[in-house]
Amino acid sequence: MRFDLEVIPHWIKPGSRVLDLGCGDGELLQKLQNDKQVNGLGIEIDEEQITACIGKGLNIVEQDLNKGLANFQDDSFDIVVMAHALQTLHDPHVVIDEMLRVGKECIVTFPNFAHWSCRLHLNTKGRMPVSKFMPYSWYDTPNIHFCTVKDFEVLCAENAIKVLSSTVVSHDSSESFLGALLPNLFGVTAVYHISR
Amino acid sequence: MSEQSVDNVATESQPQSIGIVTPQSQHFDQPLVLASGRVLSEYDVVYETYGELNADKSNAILICHALSGHHHAAGFHQGDKKPGWWDHYIGPGKPIDSQRFFIVSMNNLGGCHGSTGPTSINPETGKAWQSDFPHMRCRDWVNSQRNLMKLLGIDQWAAVIGGSLGGMQAMRWALEYPDELRHCIVIASATKLTAQNIAFNEVARQAISSDPDFHDGFYIDHNVIPKRGLRLARMVGHITYLSEDGMGQKFGRELKAGSFMLGSDDDVEFQVESYLRYQGDMFSEVFDANTYILMTKALDYFDLAREYGDDAIAAFSHAKCSFFVVSFTSDWRFSTQRSREIVDALVAANKPVSYAEIEADFGHDAFLIPNKRYENVFHAYMQRVAEGCQ
Numbered sequence: 001m002r003f004d005l006e007v008i009p010h011w012i013k014p015g016s017r018v019l020d021l022g023c024g025d026g027e028l029l030q031k032l033q034n035d036k037q038v039n040g041l042g043i044e045i046d047e048e049q050i051t052a053c054i055g056k057g058l059n060i061v062e063q064d065l066n067k068g069l070a071n072f073q074d075d076s077f078d079i080v081v082m083a084h085a086l087q088t089l090h091d092p093h094v095v096i097d098e099m100l101r102v103g104k105e106c107i108v109t110f111p112n113f114a115h116w117s118c119r120l121h122l123n124t125k126g127r128m129p130v131s132k133f134m135p136y137s138w139y140d141t142p143n144i145h146f147c148t149v150k151d152f153e154v155l156c157a158e159n160a161i162k163v164l165s166s167t168v169v170s171h172d173s174s175e176s177f178l179g180a181l182l183p184n185l186f187g188v189t190a191v192y193h194i195s196r
Numbered sequence: 197m198s199e200q201s202v203d204n205v206a207t208e209s210q211p212q213s214i215g216i217v218t219p220q221s222q223h224f225d226q227p228l229v230l231a232s233g234r235v236l237s238e239y240d241v242v243y244e245t246y247g248e249l250n251a252d253k254s255n256a257i258l259i260c261h262a263l264s265g266h267h268h269a270a271g272f273h274q275g276d277k278k279p280g281w282w283d284h285y286i287g288p289g290k291p292i293d294s295q296r297f298f299i300v301s302m303n304n305l306g307g308c309h310g311s312t313g314p315t316s317i318n319p320e321t322g323k324a325w326q327s328d329f330p331h332m333r334c335r336d337w338v339n340s341q342r343n344l345m346k347l348l349g350i351d352q353w354a355a356v357i358g359g360s361l362g363g364m365q366a367m368r369w370a371l372e373y374p375d376e377l378r379h380c381i382v383i384a385s386a387t388k389l390t391a392q393n394i395a396f397n398e399v400a401r402q403a404i405s406s407d408p409d410f411h412d413g414f415y416i417d418h419n420v421i422p423k424r425g426l427r428l429a430r431m432v433g434h435i436t437y438l439s440e441d442g443m444g445q446k447f448g449r450e451l452k453a454g455s456f457m458l459g460s461d462d463d464v465e466f467q468v469e470s471y472l473r474y475q476g477d478m479f480s481e482v483f484d485a486n487t488y489i490l491m492t493k494a495l496d497y498f499d500l501a502r503e504y505g506d507d508a509i510a511a512f513s514h515a516k517c518s519f520f521v522v523s524f525t526s527d528w529r530f531s532t533q534r535s536r537e538i539v540d541a542l543v544a545a546n547k548p549v550s551y552a553e554i555e556a557d558f559g560h561d562a563f564l565i566p567n568k569r570y571e572n573v574f575h576a577y578m579q580r581v582a583e584g585c586q
Contacts, residue, residue, distance in 0.1 A: 017546070041543065047552075047569055054550050055576035057583070059518075061539055061551040071540040 001027060003169035004083055004109040004189045011107055011165065011193045012036055016078035019043065019103060021065055021095075022085030026053035033058070041077075066090045069098040077103045084189070086110040087143040093155060096194075100161065105195045112168060112187045114148035119185075133188060149184040152192060164193040211289035213279060214246050214271035221310060224343055228305075231333040238319060241344055242310030243267045243302035246286060247294035249350070255585040256350045257292060258341060258377075259301040260358030260365035263433075263491045264483060266309035269301040270294075284566045291574035296582045297354065305340050306332040306490045314486035315416065327413020327486050332494050334361075334368045341365075342373060355379035355581045359563040360530060361491065364498045367538070371500070374516040379581050383522045384563040386534035387500040387508050387541070393529060396436050397492040400429035404485045413486050426485045427476035434475050439526035439559035443468060508541035518548040520577045522570065524562035525555050550577065 005028045012018065014036045020029050023042030026049075032038040042060040044050050053060040063071075065082075066089060080103030086092045087110055099106045111133055112118075121129035128138040136143065147155075149168065156163055168179040168187020178186040221242050228236045244267045249256060259269050259282065270286035272279050286292045286299060303311040306329060314329040345353070356377045358366040363385025370380040389397075404410060407425030411418050435443075447468035454465055504511035519542050523535035532553050542549040552573045556562035562570075 039546070041549075047573075050552055051569075051573045051576045054520075054552075054573055055579060057580050059548045059550050061543070061549065062553045063551075071536065071543075073544050076544065076546075 001031070002084070002189075003171075004191050005031070007167060007169055007191050008081060008083065008107050008109070009036060011105075012038065012079055012081075015039070017041075017076075019072070019077040019080045021069075021080065021082040021099070022088070023049075023053065023058075023060065025049050026056050026058045026060065028081065028083060029053070029058050030056055065095055068094065069102050072102040074101055075104055079103055079105050079107065081107045083107075083109045084111065087145050087147070089145060092145050092147075093159070096155070096161070097159070100194070100196045105164065105193065107191065107193050108152075109189055109191045110147065110152065111143075112149050112184065112190045113146040114150065114184045115188050116185050117188075149187055149190045152190060156192075156194065160196075162195045164195055166190065166192045212287060213283065214287040214294050216274055217244050217246065217268070217271035217280075218274070219244050219267055219310065222344060222347060224340075226343070228336070228340060228343070230330050230336045232330055234330040236305070236312065236330065239305060239312035239340070240310070240316070241302055241305065241312070241340060243300060243344060244269065244271075244280075245301075245348075246270055246299040247297050249298040249348070250585065252586045253350050254352070254354060255297050255582075256345075256348070256353050257297045257299045257581075258345070258353050258356045258369075259286070259292070259299060260337070260341070260356065260362035261301065261304065262358070262360035262362045263495065264430075264479070264488075265362070266307055267301050267303040267311075268309070270299070282564060284564065285571070285574065291571060291578045292357065293578065293582070296585070297578075300344070300348065300350075302341055302344055304332070304337045304491075306330075306487060306494075308482075308484035308487040313484065314413075314490065315484050324416045325486075326416050327489075329486060329490065331497075332490060334364050334494060334498050335372060337365050337494075338368045338372055341369075342376070345376075351376065353377040354585050355381055355578075357381040357383070358385070359383035360385055360560065361495050361498075364495075364500070367500055370515040370517050370519070371511055374514055377517045378584055379520065379577075380515070380517045381520045381522075381577070382535070382538060384524055384527050384530045384535070384560055385538070386530050387511075387538055388498060388502075389496055390534075394496045396432060396529075397496055400432050401489050401492060403428035403432065404489060407485075410485065413489070415485065421480075422485045423480040426480040426483060426488060427473075429485075429488060430479040430483075431472045431476045434472060436529045437560040439528065439557060441526060442558040442561075445557060447471060508537065509544045512542050512545040512547055515542075515545070515547055519550070521549060521551045522563070522574070523551075523553050524559070524570075525553060526557055527560045527562060529560040 016038050018038045018040045020042045029040040043063045080099040118129040168183040169189045170176050170179045223240050268280040269282045270280040288295050303309045306313045314325050318325045356366040356369045363382040366380050404425035407422035409420040410422040450467040452465045452467050452470045501508040501511040523532040539551040554570045
């Protein structure tokens with residue numbers, strides 16, 4: 001399981017009503033349903049992923065996040081999660097704003113573009129980083145809005161978004177230690193628990 | 197209960213035909229009180245079943261038909277070359293798998309394929325009902341389906357499934373008898389029609405009623421049938437069930453006869469004209485005009501939330517089942533927006549729901565046509581329905 005998906009459940013209370021935006025194949029939702037008995041709903045746009053989710057018995061609605069969340073009522077979910085989808089959105093700040101309207105609390109995870117390996121790649125090779133976690137070339141990537149841990153914190157500050165807690169996850173335990181000290185340099189994926 | 201209607205149940209896992217099926221008929225003596233206040237003192241329903249009811253009767257599926265549909269949803273009647281209207285999706289190895297489920301499909305009351313309707317004899321007069329036959333609402337169909345359900349010894353449907361007008365019946369089931377279905381599958385449907393939809397239905401009805409052979413609906417008394425009106429009604433309807441692209445793909449601007457050179461002096465006939473005429477002709481041979489009027493009226497008057505303060509969320513709050521909603525991108529008669537309204541109301545009512553929007557070229561008719569993605573996602577959902585059966 002992807003590292004950020006292992007962290008997210010710690011911040012979710014059993015029995016919560018959870019909306020998972022860009023839920024992919026439903027791995028997180030399934031874990032939350034099994035371990036925390038949440039009442040979960042996933043939003044996804046990829047046809048095969050939707051079929052996979054339905055096959056797993058998950059509730060899944062086909063919807064394009066780029067068209068917003070206007071169809072969901074204010075505070076209708078205990079928690080709205082968006083794991084590894086922020087960087088693929090046309091207007092990530094608008095979607096975050098909407099998440100905070102629809103959910104009492106939100107959890108956002110994203111790849112940290114300031115991770116040392118990205119910096120090194122760009123510095124030494126002069127080319128856009130390609131890694132296991134970002135396995136695309138610049139021209140065919142779904143990731144169109146990369147940001148860093150620092151960038152995200154600035155966005156939160158500017159938009160009066162409360163950061164309830166945050167962490168970064170890394171490839172291995174030694175990096176996790178460094179990530180706690182210098183998240184923007186050593187965090188591969190950032191995980192933010194936020195609210196209004 | 198009468199004997200199993202499927203004579204030939206295939207056993208292989210590859211999708212295949214259900215084989216030869218025989219419709220069954222059931223008479224009911226118990227009066228049915230209709231939403232209109234009128235009462236059917238007795239009535240018959242015709243239905244087909246596919247597959248076998250399991251020991252604890254947990255695998256029963258109800259298929260609700262749309263406007264011009266009927267009980268013959270899958271397989272072949274003896275001697276027929278064309279299968280039932282939903283044969284692509286019902287059968288061994290198909291999404292609604294007859295090897296797993298016991299599938300029931302009934303001709304709605306007011307229909308013209310065996311269930312009591314305008315062409316049946318009114319026991320009080322000894323003459324055909326014709327346009328005196330009471331108008332039906334979706335809930336009347338649901339009630340009559342429930343009577344058949346009880347007779348078949350079924351306490352709860354594993355799923356009630358319907359497209360278009362059938363989807364409306366499925367939703368009505370979820371609200372009227374929330375404990376008696378586990379899944380509600382609503383395909384290319386809506387909580388109520390739009391003004392544009394009602395307008396098309398009205399054009400169709402006017403086409404019928406303005407036929408000189410209509411005689412206020414008492415055409416049987418005059419030994420005629422309003423074929424021209426019915427044909428026109430079907431042609432209008434047919435156009436609205438297809439999409440512009442779908443028609444373009446299927447017919448283009450090809451001529452079947454004549455030529456553009458000689459213009460209107462020649463017998464210029466576009467393929468699409470010929471197709472519509474053929475469809476209209478076929479339909480006017482087999483369908484009853486009063487039934488067409490009755491079915492379109494039932495569509496027009498369907499309003500899921502009317503008695504719940506016009507609030508679909510309040511309406512759905514009564515449901516206890518899981519929902520699966522499907523729409524098709526080129527369907528403009530029951531657009532994807534209408535399905536999204538259903539989904540949004542279900543989410544707001546905190547009901548379990550899944551929704552897929554299928555890319556398809558064939559307009560409203562897409563729900564009957566083979567489509568890989570539709571089949572896959574339908575299959576996946578039905579897998580889940582099957583898991584809930586013992």
